[in-house]
Amino acid sequence: MLLQEHAKIVQFVSLACEVNGRKKMQKMVYILKKMNFPFVEKYELHMYGPYSEELTLRVEELCEMGFLAERFEDKGSYKQYCYQVTDEGSMFLNTAEEPRTQLSDCIERLNSKSSRFLELVSTLLFFDQLDKEQQIAKVRIVKNKLNFTEQEMDQAFEFIEELQLVSAG
Amino acid sequence: MAYQNEKLPEEKVFKDPVHRYIHVRDRVIWDVINTREFQRLRRIRQLGTTYLVFHGAEHSRFQHSLGVYEIMRRIIDTGFSGREEWDEDQRLVALCAALLHDLGHGPFSHAFEKVFNLDHEQFTQQILLEQTEVHEVLSRVALDFPQKVADVIAKTYPDKLVVSLISSQIDADRMDYLQRDAYYTGVSYGHFDMERILRVMRPTEDQVVIKDSGMHAVEDYIMSRYQMYWQVYFHPVSRSAEVILIKILHRARHLYETGYSFAQEPFHFISFFEKEFKLKQYIALDESVLLMYFQLWMDESDPILADLCDRFVNRRLFQYAEFDPASQYMKFGELVGLFHEAGLDPEYYLVTDSSSDLPYDFYRPGEENERVPIYLQMKNGDLRELSRMSDVVDAISGKRRTDHKIYYPEDRLVNGNPLHDKILELLKG
Incomplete structure (x- = not known):
């Protein structure tokens, strides 16, 4: 189907109701991909952790197509882009395949977390081929300026386990 | 003398049409070049299907890799060496990372990766870290040296300056491919004053920056990049060839999965069709192998596979x-x-x-924007983001x-x- 991958992103935003921040969007889709949900966007490690140029492009296209609405919010110390599905986007969604039932649950859990926390979780997952100590060491190297605490690390690992359980159904 | 410091008795030079000469003095670099995994890059074109549009574009990833190494060598040996901000201990890891950054590319890699859901960067890591000739050479430097080289390429190396020299908006990789691709395609854009840029590059703790007097040379580089993407890399006819290539691979996989009996067994592809391939099988693939299959498949009884292969081999491309x-x-x-x-x-x-x-894009604090900008170093030492100082760059910044x-x-x-x-x-x- 044409625009099948676009439809998955619209479906994702629809299930989230609203996604606040491009960084959050990037990390949520990456984490869902790592939980074996069928997103195809290619990720690389960038400044804020795993980042997909393909996802950025797809979201821009979806906004141009009128399927997603992008809202700019000035939060004082920082600026944020928020995304919602438009009416046209909802109609377009009728062409998409039904998602796995666990997707909605995972999205809800992810959307309730901060961007900083999702940045930590996604970066840990980026190194998930390593053992736990090495994962932490890698995150401390690539995120040396964020100074994640031991407690945040523990919470992130707990969250990953929780998500793995939920996504496996 | 320790292997990592060992020099060749006589400097080796490669004649190169872009950089004139590529100089090799380090024994490690010479030994890496002579490994089978590095030599394999001779059989993979730098620009994939672009040779079907610009007939000169037959240059290989081997040439590009040597070019990136040479630029890195010049940055370090003639620009950074002796400066306080540069750690001389990073020289060898930076040179090896430059030389090996594209090691995992496969044949027509964009198409091949898309069809088989692969990632060449993953293969680069594997070739560096598993039992290969490259790994064996790098391990002679130190047991953790292959991992260090892999970390620079994966952008997870602690020294961010070294990472930025091969992965940033102005790095050795881009400076080589823009000039090399312009040279081999024969186009007039894509040229910029690299010597000038190398002279004004300055090391800082986190990244390489540009002395403010070099702004116009960098403007030229950004505009070259802009032109090359639209005039060469995204040329619609080259895309047409790639579309056909992707469809050939899809068709061959579909036929295999549905029990079609190939007149010529697709021996090299079977492990990829079955998603159970080993590194050795990936390394065994190159563009000559793929083109041989396309020739053979022109005579297959499946009309779609035969037609698509004929289109690719004989350049009967799709219209757009x-x-x-x-x-x-x-x-x-x-x-x-x-x-x-x-x-x-x-x-x-x-x-x-x-x-x-x-x-070109710049970093906006607090919001997702992943491209580390190019900074100009002013006379008082302050750093200014390029598009704030250059009207030319500002005009195209952030514009997709x-x-x-x-x-x-x-x-x-x-x-x-x-x-x-x-x-x-x-x-x-």
Whole structure:
């Protein structure tokens, strides 16, 4: 189907109701991909952790197509882009395949977390081929300026386990 | 003398059309070049299918890799060496990372990775870290040296300056490929004053920056990049060849999965079709192997595979038309039906393809924007982001350009046939 991958992103935003921040969007889709949900966007490690140029492009296209609405919010110390599905986007969604039932649950859990926390979780997952100590060491190297605490690390690992359980159904 | 410091008795030079000479004094570099995994890059073109448009573009990833190494060598040996901010202990890891950054590329890698859901960067890591000749050479430096080189390429190395020299908006990789690709395609854009840029590059703790007097040379580099993407890298005819290549691989996999009996067993592909391949099988692939199969498959009894291979080998490429998915996705559905009616399987003969590029972007604190900007170092030592100082760069900063096309075999659609006329009208209308 044409625009099948676009439809998955619209479906994702629809299930989230609203996604606040491009960084959050990037990390949520990456984490869902790592939980074996069928997103195809290619990720690389960038400044804020795993980042997909393909996802950025797809979201821009979806906004141009009128399927997603992008809202700019000035939060004082920082600026944020928020995304919602438009009416046209909802109609377009009728062409998409039904998602796995666990997707909605995972999205809800992810959307309730901060961007900083999702940045930590996604970066840990980026190194998930390593053992736990090495994962932490890698995150401390690539995120040396964020100074994640031991407690945040523990919470992130707990969250990953929780998500793995939920996504496996 | 320790292997890592060992020099060749006599400097080796490679004659190079872009950099004139590539100089090798380090024994490690010479030994890496002579490994089978590095030599394999001779058999993989730098620009994939672009040679079907610009006939000169037959240059290989071997040439590019040597070029990136040479630029890195000049940055370090003639620019950074002796400066307080540069750690001389990083020299060898930076040179090896430059030389090996593309090691995991496969044949026609963009298409191949797309079809088989692979990632060349993953293969680069594997070749560096598993039992290969490259790994064996790097391990002679130190047991953890292959991992260090792999970390620089994966951007997880603690010294961010070293990472930025091969992965940033102004790095050795881009400076080589823009000039090399311009040279071999024969286009007049793509040229910039690299010598000047190398002279004004300055090391800092986190990244390389540019002395403010070098701003105009960097402007030229950014504009070269902009031109090359749209005039060469996204050339619609080259994209057409890639579309066909992707469809050949899809068709071959589909036939294998559905029990088709190939006249020539696709021996090299079977492990990829079955998603159970080993590194050795990946390394065994190169573009000569793929092209040999395409030649053989032209005689297969499956008409789609035979036709697609004939199109690729003999350059009977698909025609293209502009296509706006936002307004025309309903029309696509109609075209699918008409293609079926005309006996053309739309899965293989009606293909949409998009190209997109962001020529330069800058970092906006607090919001997702992943490109570390280029900084100019002012006379008082302050750093200023390039687009704030340059009107030329400001004009294209953060501006993404996207182009959508639809590809189809026009030679199979005959004027005067009412069904074909309707299809052509929809495609071109």
